[in-house]
Amino acid sequence: MKHIMLIGFMGSGKTTVGRQLAAAMKRPFIDMDAEIIKSEGMPITQIFSERGEEYFRKLETQLLQELSRNTVPMVISAGGGVPIQPQNQSCLKELGMVVLLQTSTDVLVERLQGDNSRPILHGGELHNKISELQRQREPIYGQVSDTVITTDRKTIEEIVQEIQARIQFS
Ligand code: S3P
Numbered sequence: 512m513k514h515i516m517l518i519g520f521m522g523s524g525k526t527t528v529g530r531q532l533a534a535a536m537k538r539p540f541i542d543m544d545a546e547i548i549k550s551e552g553m554p555i556t557q558i559f560s561e562r563g564e565e566y567f568r569k570l571e572t573q574l575l576q577e578l579s580r581n582t583v584p585m586v587i588s589a590g591g592g593v594p595i596q597p598q599n600q601s602c603l604k605e606l607g608m609v610v611l612l613q614t615s616t617d618v619l620v621e622r623l624q625g626d627n628s629r630p631i632l633h634g635g636e637l638h639n640k641i642s643e644l645q646r647q648r649e650p651i652y653g654q655v656s657d658t659v660i661t662t663d664r665k666t667i668e669e670i671v672q673e674i675q676a677r678i679q680f681s
Contacts, residue, residue, distance in 0.1 A: 513607030514578070514585050515678065518652060520645060521591040521629050522622040523612040524662055524670065529588035532671045542588045543574055559630040568596060575602050592631070594655045595648055603655055608681055610674055611656035613649075615663050616642045657681065 515532065517525040526542050533540035544555060547570050551558055558567050571593050578587060579602055587606070593599050594609075603609055620638050623629065632640055653659070658677045662670055 514587050515674070516603055516606050516609045517586070517588045517612060518594050518603070518609055518656060519591065519612035520614060520619060520641075520648065520652075521632070522619045522626075523591075523614040524667070525588040525591075525612055527667055528612060528662075528670050528674070529586050531667055532674055533586035535671055535675065536586065539583060539585045540588070541578065541585055543571060543593065544588075544590050546574055547571070547590075554628065556628060556630050564630075568592065572596065572599055572602075575599055575606070579606050591648070595651055600651075600655050608658070608678060609656045610677070611652050611659045612670070613652075613659055613661050616645060618663050619645075 515536075515538075517529045517532075519525055526544075529542065530540050547558070547567070548554060551570070553561070555567065558570075571590060575589075575593065578585075584607070589603070594603060616638065619641050623632060623641065624637060627633070631644070658681070660670060660673050660677070665673075
């Protein structure tokens with residue numbers, strides 16, 4: 512079994528679920544955003560404002576390529592924009608099993624209200640912004656993923672167990 516890749520919209524719980532899944536499977540956990548923040552020495556909002564989104568997207572692609580050279584099976588949480596870039600899509604699939612966490616717009620709005628750490632959501636009305644981005648991104652998430660887990664009204668433990676069961680039967 513290769514890596515387990517968690518993908519999904521911002522606020523779908525990739526980092527929280529990924530951390531617990533990795534602990535349950537006794538695997539290392541990598542959060543791509545956290546790796547980029549560490550290597551650049553600044554938060555994502557600052558990377559976007561000082562260097563631009565294109566620069567950030569290049570960092571994501573580079574990191575994904577580095578991870579594909581790592582042979583220790585890990586749980587990896589990918590930023591919400593990673594699957595959207597065409598050049599990342601084959602790499603994601605080659606990395607291992609791609610698990611999509613799917614969360615409703617209303618739950619995402621609740622979770623992301625007042626959060627300033629995601630520059631993609633800055634400005635405009637949050638509900639509209641999220642639903643429009645979901646409309647654009649969900650078909651791509653669906654194409655890239657091997658399995659889809661809905662997360663509304665589930666605890667982190669339930670989601671982790673569901674993913675583990677899917678891995679067993681894959
Ligand atoms: C982004 C998602 C964020 C982060 C950046 C851009 C996106 O990650 O990579 O703010 O374009 O969806 P999370 O999905 O972990 O919030």
